[in-house]
Amino acid sequence: MTQAPIPVVVNGATGKMGRETIKAIAASKDMTLVGALARNPDRIGQDVGEVAGCGPLEVPILNDMQGTLALASQEKQPAVMVDFTHPDVVYENARAAIAYGVRPVIGTTGLSVEQLNDLADFADKASIGCLVIPNFSIGVVLMQQAAVQASRYFDHVEIIELHHNQKADAPSGTAIQTAQLLAEFGKAFNPPTVDETEKLPGARGSQTEDGIRIHSVRLPGLIAHQEVIFGAPGQLYTLRHDTSDRASYMPGVLLCIRKVLELKSLVYGLEKVL
Ligand SMILES: NC(=O)C1=CN([C@@H]2O[C@H](COP(=O)(O)OP(=O)(O)OC[C@H]3O[C@@H](n4cnc5c(N)ncnc54)[C@H](OP(=O)(O)O)[C@@H]3O)[C@@H](O)[C@H]2O)C=CC1
Numbered sequence: 001m002t003q004a005p006i007p008v009v010v011n012g013a014t015g016k017m018g019r020e021t022i023k024a025i026a027a028s029k030d031m032t033l034v035g036a037l038a039r040n041p042d043r044i045g046q047d048v049g050e051v052a053g054c055g056p057l058e059v060p061i062l063n064d065m066q067g068t069l070a071l072a073s074q075e076k077q078p079a080v081m082v083d084f085t086h087p088d089v090v091y092e093n094a095r096a097a098i099a100y101g102v103r104p105v106i107g108t109t110g111l112s113v114e115q116l117n118d119l120a121d122f123a124d125k126a127s128i129g130c131l132v133i134p135n136f137s138i139g140v141v142l143m144q145q146a147a148v149q150a151s152r153y154f155d156h157v158e159i160i161e162l163h164h165n166q167k168a169d170a171p172s173g174t175a176i177q178t179a180q181l182l183a184e185f186g187k188a189f190n191p192p193t194v195d196e197t198e199k200l201p202g203a204r205g206s207q208t209e210d211g212i213r214i215h216s217v218r219l220p221g222l223i224a225h226q227e228v229i230f231g232a233p234g235q236l237y238t239l240r241h242d243t244s245d246r247a248s249y250m251p252g253v254l255l256c257i258r259k260v261l262e263l264k265s266l267v268y269g270l271e272k273v274l
Pocket residue numbers: 011012013014015016017018037038039040041043083084085086087088089106107108109110133134135136137166167249
């Protein structure tokens with residue numbers, strides 16, 4: 001017997017990532033788009049396929065999240081909500097989806113540790129899968145794995161993340177997750193070697209509890225890029241990942257839509273479901 005397609009709602013459907021996600025879902029035989037949410041009143045009622053550039057899909061853009069989730073929860077198959085919106089609203093979006101039994105796949109960055117823990121508790125209690133994925137690209141997972149390896153041997157490391165200048169949050173979710181992965185050994189990075197004065201506040205970037213420095217660059221012309229630079233006397237080891245097209249995130253997004261249905265709690269990071 002063929003499996004019925006997975007009903008999917010896209011929140012932030014008109015955005016850069018939302019439009020890419022709409023196209024990817026429309027091209028996937030095992031998924032069906034059942035809702036498209038956005039905020040801009042000029043877009044409401046338009047066919048989301050037309051807006052995304054993949055032809056009509058007969059799914060209108062709406063700004064009624066509760067109503068859309070309620071309808072999605074009535075589908076025969078468990079539904080999924082992919083969220084690419086804004087750090088200010090992502091927590092409430094994820095809570096609402098879980099409350100309706102709709103599995104969240106969260107790509108939006110900027111959730112605080114407290115919000116993440118709270119969502120994990122909420123998903124646990126509801127026995128609902130929830131994926132929070134700071135970066136959907138396989139290249140970033142590989143870069144993080146290489147960085148974790150290197151961090152066993154290097155005590156000095158700084159992260160530089162570079163993004164387009166429409167990005168609302170800094171540092172990026174990817175940089176924060178990279179630093180968290182490096183910190184898992186419990187090492188104190190970047191022990192001071194000199195008394196340092198910042199002549200301009202922020203000159204040395206931000207610093208995590210474990211001493212890892214993160215620098216955020218925002219410029220038009222960039223999409224999403226990250227370097228992890230390790231230093232030791234007489235040598236540098238530099239890892240770099242560049243995103244040149246947001247289509248690169250889509251295999252990860254589609255994988256997560258399928259995987260979240262197998263989960264009963266919150267999972268953070270693409271590497272956990274590969
Ligand atoms: N995990 C990953 O791999 C990736 C994550 N991201 C993250 O995804 C998020 C979205 O990025 P991107 O697509 O570039 O952003 P865009 O600004 O291009 O799109 C945001 C979308 O969310 C909607 N939106 C924005 N603010 C609100 C709000 N306050 N309430 C409701 N809807 C809102 C917008 O609707 P409208 O236009 O109608 O206002 C739009 O549809 C960011 O957090 C970004 O960091 C991005 C790339 C990859």
